[in-house]
Amino acid sequence: MAGTKPTYRLIILVILALAATSCYNYKNIGLLQERNPALPVYDPVDYADYKLRINDEVIFRLMSSDETISRLLLSDQYISNNQQVMAYRIFPDGTIDLPYIKRIPVEGLTVHEAARVVEKRFREVLPDASVIMALANKNFTVIGEAGSGVFPIYKDRLTIYQALSMSGELNYTGDHKRVKIIRESDAGTEILEFDIRPRSVINSKYYYIYPNDIIYIQKAKSSFWKINSYGSFVSIFTSSLSLILTAYYNVK
Structure with a gap:
């Protein structure tokens, strides 16, 4: 039984490491980040007024x-x-x-x-x-991990942040790295994909929402393994530790 304690210690360390890396943190989901070199930097663009299209x-x-x-x-x-x-x-x-x-x-x-x-x-x-x-048709649509529905554009220059706040909340499980805006243009249907976390989103081509835009937030592939809060982390850890201790004393 001499080697049993080191084995259980190793298991506990592995659980701690997995749980810690599974927690959501500011770098994963925080908005308006400025000091994260891993994030893209978007160039500012001048705002362009919406131009009327067929069926408007x-x-x-x-x-x-x-x-x-x-x-x-x-x-x-x-x-x-x-x-x-x-x-x-x-x-x-x-x-x-x-x-x-x-x-x-x-x-x-x-x-x-x-x-x-x-x-x-x-x-x-x-x-x-x-x-x-x-x-008349000043609306946009939200689907995916930020609620769903059709919402009115109640002001000129409605931003992506204001649009998402109207739909409810950008969930932890949403893929913040790959937000998509589906937009009709002269060239046809465009899909604008961007990372919503950096501050440089402001005044970029992704910042303003236009009539008939569709905002799609897909579910992050890693969300299955993520823990929503440190309370959940503590709960999982204590449950796992209790199970290990029970098994240890039964073996002993």
Whole structure:
């Protein structure tokens, strides 16, 4: 039995080592890290306004002092005080179809640019026409280890951190190294993959969320072996130690 004690000591040390390496720590899941040389550094980019795409839906309000012509142009949508709210989907040819006015191409324009184009067309019949436009389908989607659902973009320049806070929480089990944003662009569907932990995410191309983005957080492959808290670590260690001691005294 002389060699039994060293054997059990070795087993205890192995359990301690495995448990310690299985715990989540700041380097694994912490955000806004600055002093971790193992993390990538992302270059800052200028923010670009969202550009309208086919199947987007825009809403706009037409304002004019000429109540008669306003009612004629938008009779079905007339509300009050010479203000009308309209919603139009962008057709496959990139245009929107306005009543009594030829189709207007708006694909590829920002919302502000599209508003000016529509306003200019309305001023052909309403010299003092004023148009305020907004995007109707301002939503993003979250799936995976950060909750799931479709959420509204409630402000301009919504960030990845704000978006994830709306969906609930970025779980410990999520793969922080491989966050994906699925985004439609002129080149087709893009998948932007990045590590969300470094501070350089701020102002990078991954920082802002655009309409129709899908944020996907996959489950980390190592999450099966990870322990969520040191309380869990203590519980596992004491249970393992109790089992070893029981076996030891039974053998003895």
